[in-house]
Amino acid sequence: xxxxxxxxxxxxxxxxxxxxxxxxxxxxxxxxxxxxxxxxxxxxxxxxxxxxxxxxxxxxxxxxxxxxxxxxxxxxxxxxxxxxxxxxxxxxxxxxxxxxxxxxxxxxxxxxxxxxxxxxxxxxxxxxxxxxxxxxxxxxxxxxxxxxxxxxxxxxxxxxxxxxxxxxxxxxxxxxxxxxxxxxxxxxxxxxxxxxxxxxxxxxxxxxxxxxxxxxxxxxxxxxxxxxxxxxxxxxxxxxxxxxxxxxxxxxxxxxxxxxxxxxxxxxxxxxxxxxxxxxxxxxxxxxxxxxxxxxxxxxxxxxxxxxxxxxxxxxxxxxxxxxxxxxxxxxxxxxxxxxxxxxxxxxxxxxxxxxxxxxxxxxxxxxxxxxxxxxxxxxxxxxxxxxxxxxx
Numbered sequence: 018x019x020x021x022x023x024x025x026x027x028x029x030x031x032x033x034x035x036x037x038x039x040x041x042x043x044x045x046x047x048x049x050x051x052x053x054x055x056x057x058x059x060x061x062x063x064x065x066x067x068x069x070x071x072x073x074x075x076x077x078x079x080x081x082x083x084x085x086x087x088x089x090x091x092x093x094x095x096x097x098x099x100x101x102x103x104x105x106x107x108x109x110x111x112x113x114x115x116x117x118x119x120x121x122x123x124x125x126x127x128x129x130x131x132x133x134x135x136x137x138x139x140x141x142x143x144x145x146x147x148x149x150x151x152x153x154x155x156x157x158x159x160x161x162x163x164x165x166x167x168x169x170x171x172x173x174x175x176x177x178x179x180x181x182x183x184x185x186x187x188x189x190x191x192x193x194x195x196x197x198x199x200x201x202x203x204x205x206x207x208x209x210x211x212x213x214x215x216x217x218x219x220x221x222x223x224x225x226x227x228x229x230x231x232x233x234x235x236x237x238x239x240x241x242x243x244x245x246x247x248x249x250x251x252x253x254x255x256x257x258x259x260x261x262x263x264x265x266x267x268x269x270x271x272x273x274x275x276x277x278x279x280x281x282x283x284x285x286x287x288x289x290x291x292x293x294x295x296x297x298x299x300x301x302x303x304x305x306x307x308x309x310x311x312x313x314x315x316x317x318x319x320x321x322x323x324x325x326x327x328x329x330x331x332x333x334x335x336x337x338x339x340x341x342x343x344x345x346x347x348x349x350x351x352x353x354x355x356x357x358x359x360x361x362x363x364x365x366x367x368x369x370x371x372x373x374x375x376x377x378x379x380x381x382x383x384x385x386x387x388x389x390x391x392x393x394x395x396x397x398x399x400x401x402x403x404x405x406x407x408x409x410x
Contacts (some may be wrong), residue, residue, distance in 0.1 A: 020060070021053040022308035023116060023141050027104075028053035030113040034103050035092040044085035047072055048092060055096075056104055065100075069093040116141055116308075120316040121301075128352040132379055136350060136399070139381035140304040140311075145396050146184035149177050149201040149233075151240050151266060160198065163191055174203045176210060177237075180396060196266040201233050204302075204378050204397035205348070209237035211374070211404055212291050212344040213244075221245050222290040226270075227277040227333060230255035232262030234293060239268040246270040247289075249277055278332045288338035296326040298347035298354045302380060302399020323353045330362050334369070339409040342372070346402045350379060355401030362405075372404040 021028070028049040032039075039045055051072045055065040063071075072093060076086040096103065107113040115122055115137045125133035150157045161179055164171045169191070170182035180203070187193050187200060216222060222244045226235045229248035238246055250256050253274040263270060275283030277294075299322055300310050330345065337343055345362075347354045355377050363369055380399040 019143070019308060020062075021050050022312075024053035024056060025049065025308075025312065026116045027056055027107050027113040030107040030110055031056060031096065031103055032092070034106060035095055036088075040085055040088060041081075043079070043081040044076070044089055047076060047082055048089060051093060052096065056100070056107075065097065069097060117304075117311045118316075121311050121314075124316075124319070124351060129350070129377075129379070135381075136379055139379070139399075140308070142305060142381070144202075144303075144305040144398070146181045147174055147201065147203050147206075147396070148179050148181065148190065148198040149206050149237060150179065150198055151196055152177060153240050154195075154197050155192075160192070167191055174396070175206055178203050178206050194265070199233060199236060199262075199266070201237070202303075202306075202398045204400035205233065206237065207375065207400070207402060208234045208293060208295065208344060208346055209241050211402060212293050212342060213238065213242050216291055216342060217340060218290040223247075223287065225249060225289045225292045225333070225336065227292060227294045227329065228296060229272075230258050232259035234295060235259060235270055236262055236266050236268055238293070239263075239270060240266070244291075248272045249275055249283065251276055278328050280332060280336060284336060288341070289336055290338060290341045292333055292337055292341070292343040294329055294333060294343060294345050296329050296345065296347050296354075298322055298326070298349040299351060300348055301354075302348040302350045302378075302401075304399075305380060306398065319351055319353055323358060326354060326358055327361065330358075334366060334407075337407050339368075339407050341407050343405045343407070344402065345405065346400060348398060348400055350377060350399040350401075352377070355403075359403045368408045368410070370406045370408055372406050374404045375400075375402045377401050 031052045032048050051068050055061045055068045058065055061068060073086065073090045076082040076089045111122055112119050117137060125136055129136060150160045157173055157177060157179060161171060161173060171179045174180040190198060192198055224238055224244045224246045226238065226246055226248045229235050230250045232248060235246055235248040238244055248259050248270045250259060256272050256274050259272050273283050299314055299318055300307060304310050334343065349355060359371065363371060378397060378400040381396055
């Protein structure tokens with residue numbers, strides 16, 4: 018399915034060349050699956066002739082597509098005969114080439130004029146499985162030795178992570194069930210240390226993790242420091258995910274169901290030493306993990322989500338003590354959800370100081386903007402980080 022989604026736009030372009038009218042949805046879906054899997058022979062899971070034969074047989078056996086079986090057969094046989102010419106025509110359409118909506122491509126060209134092609138290339142490739150090592154239980158170096166002893170190829174990734182050469186079911190990952198490691202992308206692993214490193218606070222800093230589900234960053238905060246963490250989540254059902262995450266790692270936090278934009282409903286009035294705001298966003302930085310995201314989003318979503326992010330910042334900033342820190346982050350590469358959001362916030366909050374921060378991290382490229390080598394040691398999703406400090410009054 019992931020392979021199909023990564024070629025969906027090209028498949029739809031090819032189908033339009035093969036059929037003047039869009040067929041009924043079940044037949045259209047079957048056609049597009051075959052075209053997505055078979056347009057480039059070297060990437061096809063089977064010989065393309067085999068894919069076509071299987072699709073035609075499937076159409077004949079499925080009541081939803083039986084009436085179109087002949088039509089499907091005709092389209093796919095023509096595809097076999099004319100594949101090179103059909104693919105060449107699709108190569109003239111940027112949407113088919115990059116497998117993203119036109120508005121998404123245009124936005125990346127505006128936001129990252131020198132890097133937009135690299136971002137799209139990264140979006141269309143498979144993401145690695147990266148693990149965060151629980152430093153309360155072991156070290157990344159020791160865990161790498163454990164993996165190598167089990168004949169599992171991996172490399173170090175960042176301060177706390179290891180990147181597997183081949184993904185594994187989580188319960189086959191050594192130490193996962195015992196809480197030795199967690200699955201977390203290398204970019205997301207930067208959040209907790211960015212917030213905590215150098216924080217001037219008491220013996221047990223009071224930390225708010227807003228928008229906390231499923232609890233990965235909450236857990237990392239607790240792995241790194243003896244803090245009093247409040248994990249806030251709007252959706253009460255998703256709070257259970259936080260409890261499950263913490264339970265596997267044998268960690269404890271105060272998990273609260275509440276709206277971060279309405280502190281009066283859940284806040285006890287005691288100021289926080291640090292706040293982590295992993296704000297809702299377009300998820301434009303994690304397309305390689307969720308290739309359906311560009312097709313589910315609308316261009317208007319960007320402004321709506323940016324407005325939500327601004328409300329969250331306005332609501333949470335008063336909850337931070339003078340001298341405390343707020344880390345704003347999104348898994349987005351769009352500037353209106355990152356640097357643009359920070360420019361607006363800083364212009365309206367003179368008591369906010371922007372500390373050294375990674376800013377926009379682009380997928381599959383390291384913090385210095387260099388392409389990651391084939392061992393993927395520095396591979397990460399797209400993210401944005403801004404660390405704010407509250408000036409004393």
